[in-house]
Amino acid sequence: MASKKKRNPEDLSIDELRQLIINKRRAQRTERLMYFRQTGRALTLKNGSDLSSRINESEKYDTDEEYEIRPRRRSRRTFLDNILVAIEIMAVAGLIFISVSVFKSLRILNNEVAASIIQPTLTPTAIIQAVVLPSGHTPPTDPGGVRFNESEIPEHLRAYVQALANIPIPTSSPEQAIRIQIPALSIDAPIVMGDGEEQLKKGVGQHIGSPNPGQIGNMILSAHNDVFGEIFRDLDQLKAGDEVIVYTQVRSYTYIVQQQQVVEPTQVEVMSPTTEPVVTLISCYPYLVDNKRIVISAALLSQ
Numbered sequence: 001m002a003s004k005k006k007r008n009p010e011d012l013s014i015d016e017l018r019q020l021i022i023n024k025r026r027a028q029r030t031e032r033l034m035y036f037r038q039t040g041r042a043l044t045l046k047n048g049s050d051l052s053s054r055i056n057e058s059e060k061y062d063t064d065e066e067y068e069i070r071p072r073r074r075s076r077r078t079f080l081d082n083i084l085v086a087i088e089i090m091a092v093a094g095l096i097f098i099s100v101s102v103f104k105s106l107r108i109l110n111n112e113v114a115a116s117i118i119q120p121t122l123t124p125t126a127i128i129q130a131v132v133l134p135s136g137h138t139p140p141t142d143p144g145g146v147r148f149n150e151s152e153i154p155e156h157l158r159a160y161v162q163a164l165a166n167i168p169i170p171t172s173s174p175e176q177a178i179r180i181q182i183p184a185l186s187i188d189a190p191i192v193m194g195d196g197e198e199q200l201k202k203g204v205g206q207h208i209g210s211p212n213p214g215q216i217g218n219m220i221l222s223a224h225n226d227v228f229g230e231i232f233r234d235l236d237q238l239k240a241g242d243e244v245i246v247y248t249q250v251r252s253y254t255y256i257v258q259q260q261q262v263v264e265p266t267q268v269e270v271m272s273p274t275t276e277p278v279v280t281l282i283s284c285y286p287y288l289v290d291n292k293r294i295v296i297s298a299a300l301l302s303q
Helices: 014-038 074-116 155-165
Strands: 043-045 067-069 179-182 187-193 204-206 217-222 243-247 252-263 277-285 292-300
Touching (some): 243 277, 252 277
Parallel strands (some): 187 204
16 A cells, blocks of 8 residues: 655645644543543543543534643642641630730739839838937946947947948928927927937937928937936926927927837837827936936827
8 A cells, every 4th residue: 555645734725734733632632631541630521521522523622622620639638738727726726825824924923013012101211210219328427427328239230320320411491390399398499400429419309310390200309318408307297288399490380298208228119100290309317327218209289
């Protein structure tokens, strides 16, 4: 049988060219279908017809209808996707849990800190904490003469008391006490700031850190009873109801005596702050013995 002579595309008619193209497309699609079947992938037309029944319909097949290919191992991908979604959900839940836990911890910590902070009080607190009551000295009859009585101070606190003696005197103001009068004892004396040895040589000394006249708190005034004018010699004669008048540059304040007591030099609690405006008068006692203190407490008379 003689071989068919190969013809050039230029020698072919239009119908022959069309048929050649259809045959080529048919071969390519047949080859693709076989590949999909071998790899386990199904090929189905969107209109539901079988591809093999369409291959012989050359003219209709040339319309290039679309078809869908079922992805291989789709179930495995779906399973992995579900795992990733679950991991993301657990991560978000964990983040929310951690945020809530941190918020609760911070709130508990803030409450504990707030509870541990000492709340402000209206009660004045003395700036200087005394070890012994002021005005202590040896009596003038002592062989060594009048001097600061260091023996009243516990030995381990003597350096501390000496340091307190060097604290500078605050700047004066119009509200500070400048004079005291006690009519029942005919006392009229100046008041200086500070109750150290040198200050008490000048008059009645106000303890540094105690409030000004008329203010809430315990104003501490002290003076000697048997030296340097013997200003507070007769404090033991005061009775409840007697007046103690304290002056500033602006006005005067009247205090009414409430009680009298004799205490040890180390009973510094009589100098503790109070919630009401009071004045405390302190002096050595008894006269020419000076081994204790007499303490007079007086409350401010309503102005």
